[in-house]
Amino acid sequence: MTQAFHPARLAGAIRLFAIAALAAIALPIAAAQAASPAEDFVQTNVQKGLTILNGNAPQAQKREEFRSFLLRLTDLKRIADYTLGPAKNSTSPADLAAFEEAFREYAFAVYESEFEKYSGQTLKVTGSVQRKADDFLVSTVLIDPNKTGQDPIQVDFRILGTPGHFTVADIIVLGLDLAITEQDDFSAFLAQHNNNVKALTAELKQRAARVQAGGDLTGKN
């Protein structure tokens, strides 16, 4: 009889296997329970947004629902201020308020012009990093059931605030940071328009109005 067939060893191996199997089942559950409040916030709320977009409600109702959803969830004023960069400091409070409002309408317009592209996408939180007491980066993947061959898209959400008072402050899609991109875009526009924030406000208003009227953002089509 060789060592390998020793009953005690066999029992030990079976016990070890059982523990390993149990751990394999138990670990994902434990991980799911340990999801941080910021992760829960993203999973619950962003999925809600996708559900609105994916739903069959009439376009106008969808628009209203998504608008109030975005206003509740995101800190658009903070994002708007950031996108102005240093120009913000030389802008009067009234002009700044006008810009923030135009930015909000522009942001809605950008989303609304994309409405028809959503069809059944789901979001899965994959992890998060806490940067400060009230500053988190929650990583997710967006899964598109219509594009089976495609890798899931990595989307990171910048969450600011404390549990119960979280807001989405930025979105990073495949490493492309929305706030940075908008700031770079706007600052180039401002540089060509004597750093006149009013000109940018007018431009954003015009674009948003075009979408409302059923056209596209640039007015080229």
Next chain:
Amino acid sequence: MRGLGKFLAVGLGVLLAGCATTDPSGQNDPFEKTNRAVFDFNQKVDKFVLQPTASAYVAVVPDPAREGVHNFILNLDLPVTFVNDILQGEMDRASDTFGRFTINSTLGLGGLFDPASDFGIPAHTEDFGQTLATWGAGEGPYIMLPFLGPDPPRDIAGQVVDIFFDPTTYITLREHFWWSAGRRVVSIIDVRSRNLDTLQNIERGSVDYYASVRSLYRQMRNNEIRNGRPDVKNLPDL
């Protein structure tokens, strides 16, 4: 190897620093005026040649055939990715690349199919521009090349070196020129056809398309250099 790399990277950095002039915008784009003119030209080429060709390609060639072409091109790029994985000391990724190339070149019928993904070996790309970045070389001033698009010095240098890492460079065929020109053209059409919507969305969503492309190009490259890991330390100060 890494020591040599650092030496090369520093040397290149010095060269690049020599090229740069003053830059009032803070965007490291000292040639912005010229770059914008080239960008306008590229947009015309895109509008009248590339975009119609890519749209026709999508309309005429069936989905599975385009998928096969795409897989084939990506597979041809894997030897270059493999060398750069190693130069960056990323041995796990190098073995992914080696596995993908072996499986897709054989079971995948010369790279037309991608069974490696079904086996759970994720795809990634590397190039010598990224390797230079991991060795510490800066990107250099923004440069917009005619036909080719955004191409700062670090990426130009990378593309030149990658030619030497590509085994097909050393295959001497009578039709070598046509083979490499054809590969280039097909890969450009492939890339463009897969980004028809994306580029249109970027243009529609920008007040300054040139500046948005500049920003997105740099962010995309930095994301590739970080191998897709979020840059947690350097997020914007919102």
